[in-house]
Amino acid sequence: MEKIFYNGTIITMDEKNKEVEAVYVKEGKIAQLGTFEEVSKLKNDQTEMVDLEGNVMFPGFIEPHIHLDLAAIIDRANYIGGIKYAKTEDVLNEIKRVIAETPKGEWIFFFGLDYLINRDLPKMDRKYLDQLTKDHPLFIIIQSMHTTYANSLALSELKFSKDTKDTRDGHCFKDENGEPTGVLTEQTFALMFLSKWMQSINEPMDTYFLNKAKQLAAVGITTCWTAGMMPLIENHNQFVCDIINKDDCPIRHDYAITYPNFLSGAESLDRLIPNHPKSKFTGIKFWFDGSPYTGNMKMFDNYLENEIMQDRLYVPKNQNGEFLFEQEKMYELIKEYHNKGIQISVHSQGDYAGKVIVDIFERVLNEFPRADHRHRLEHCAFLSEEDTKRCAKLGIQLSYHVNHLYYYGEALNDLVVGEDRTKIAVNCRWALDNGVNFSLHTDDPMYSANPLRLVCTASTRRSRAGKVFGQEYTIPVHEALKGITINAAFQLNREKEIGSIEIGKFADFTVIQENPYKVDPLKIGDIKVIKTYLDGNETNIK
Known part of the structure; x- marks a missing residue:
């Protein structure tokens, strides 16, 4: 299979070669790129010419934190x-x-x-x-x-x-x-x-998973990462991987396994499923604190007190959240699996939880240095500027749940934590300014996956209702786009395979109708996805 993609704006996300006129694909991988004149010299009788019709082609978008299995089921x-x-x-x-x-x-x-x-x-x-x-x-x-x-x-x-x-x-x-x-x-x-x-459901489960994969492809996603598989059915991980690995599934899917499921049983680390080009085990996942909207995100200062928080969401008065692990237990677990060479991801929302988990990682890394560990913090709703700087020194990756602002900016401001804390929430600017590799995610099924909407929110900090929270903490569109492409690929240990259009990588592409660098940032979330390609083949996203 040979193809040449041409006649569109091709944005590579490779800082050394940001835009090209054509891409030559052979046997599912990018074999050459450059001007149309250069690339067209590779054409032969078997080469398929793929006319982009003036649209914009990116490397396939990456959703670096969802729960594919849970989302597929909850869609029902x-x-x-x-x-x-x-x-x-x-x-x-x-x-x-x-x-x-x-x-x-x-x-x-x-x-x-x-x-x-x-x-x-x-x-x-x-x-x-x-x-x-x-x-x-x-x-x-x-x-x-x-x-x-x-x-x-x-x-x-x-x-x-x-x-x-x-x-x-x-x-x-x-x-x-x-x-x-x-x-x-x-x-x-x-x-x-x-x-x-x-x-109680008497319907084939594989249909749900395939439909969810198609939903993700329809918004431009070619690779996603499940932040902890949820063992809801027998041989859960094998079941999901078998669906993903089929030719008719339009995405790649990598995954972590949650505590305590990786300790024993069918989902344990001693029974890992062999990796496949379309599905890979990446590491393990812990929840260190909870949610802002259940009142168990661990903060230094208390939640606001009002009828919604206390009477509807059952958050006690004078409450600043909870740790879901004892701190010494968390240290022992992170130490053990860090020393086994496994990538560790930790759900951490509150500023107090953020400080403590960074303290733990710092302690482990000082005692047992390990290069290129790529440990991650997930969501980072209120991670402080100081702890963001510490993450930079420790090599900890961050993935931001910016939809906290898009869907709940007003609620955070009025009901949950107040104006001062909402203004600095999900602060990608601190990560950017301090050289931390960061990505953007939706946590689907909490919010439906939509990578371009994340780019819009990170670059404007504007809520769905139209209010801006912390204008000074916006980031450039290019940096936000890296959060759904090359930065996300690095967090998945796949930067040599996906995340940018470079020779030798998988020919995974997302074609969209407009150039996000040239439209009003507020309109980026509305850009239409035209097609996606996996291994150079157009996917079925209808």
């Missing part, structure tokens, strides 16, 4: 988020409609409940959900995925009782009589409900 849920339903009345009507249309006894799962957008939603707990239905086991996971609400039947099916204990990472809230209220936090509890719900 009934969505009730404020991102879709601006009016609370519409959310409640959708809940009632689904209940009315679901046969008695069947599980019902709603995803996306969002007090930060639909601020007049009623208080959710077991009693309220029982008023909606006592004939269905029903549960709701909020948009940020860190809080679950369940009715009595769902709790009973999973044998929740007065004796149910909190987990290492989450809480089962109890009433004055010690009975579960139906309010639960963090992934251990959420996965219990998801697993039970999935057992």
Whole structure:
């Protein structure tokens, strides 16, 4: 297979050769690039000429932090988020409609409940959900995925009782009589409900995963990284890799394995699946703190106090969040797997969590130096400037969840942490100024993947509602684009294969309608994706 791509703006993301007129692809890899005159000399009778028709071609976009498996499954849920339903009345009507249309006894799962957008939603707990239905086991996971609400039947099916204990990472809230209220936090509890719900689905799971891969390709993504596979089905990792590795799957997919799943069982490190050009194991993942929207992101200063935070999201007064690991335990785990040569990624949102986890990495790296470790911090919502500088010295990579500002800028400002902290949130500028390699991500299914929207937000710091938070912390469009291409490839240890258009790399391309360097930065998120290519072959994203 030989192809020449031409007649468009071809942006390579290679600092030494930023723009070319044509690219020659042979056997799925980039074999030559340059002027059209130079490249066209390689044409022969078997060469296919791919006319870009004046569009703009980039290296395939990379989504460096999603949860492909979880997103594929949650796409099957009934969505009730404020991102879709601006009016609370519409959310409640959708809940009632689904209940009315679901046969008695069947599980019902709603995803996306969002007090930060639909601020007049009623208080959710077991009693309220029982008023909606006592004939269905029903549960709701909020948009940020860190809080679950369940009715009595769902709790009973999973044998929740007065004796149910909190987990290492989450809480089962109890009433004055010690009975579960139906309010639960963090992934251990959420996965219990998801697993039970999935057992009730009589549809082929591979369809969900392939459809999700096509959704990602449709927004320009050719490679994604799952930040911790969620073992929801038997031989989970093998199942996902088998789907990705098929010819009809339009993306590559790399993944980490979460704690404690990598310790034993089918997903353990001693039973790793062999790497494949389309799917690779990269390392392990820990959650060190929680979410701003569940009240367990660990901050130095307390959360704001208001009806939404205390009465709807159940955040105690005088609360500054939680560590999900004891600090010495986190140190021992990071030390152990660092010394095994494994890349470590840590979910860290709050400034307090950020300082402590950087302290731990600094301690480990001082005791056991290791070149090019590429350890990562994920989300970095309120990582301080000082700790960002320390990451630069330690070689720690950062991946920013800039949609905190796009979707929730106003909520962070008004309800969660206040103006001063919102202004400096997800501060890519500090990373750029201090020479830290950073990427941009969506955390799909928390927010739907859309790389160009991330570029828009990082370069404008403008929310969906139109307010700018911390104008002085915007970054140039080019640096934001690196966050979804070459910088992201480096974080995945794939910079020799993807992330830029260079000789020897996979011919993974994203073709878009307009040049993001030449449009108003506020319009970048609206640029249309025309096509994607994997190994030089056009993918099916329709």
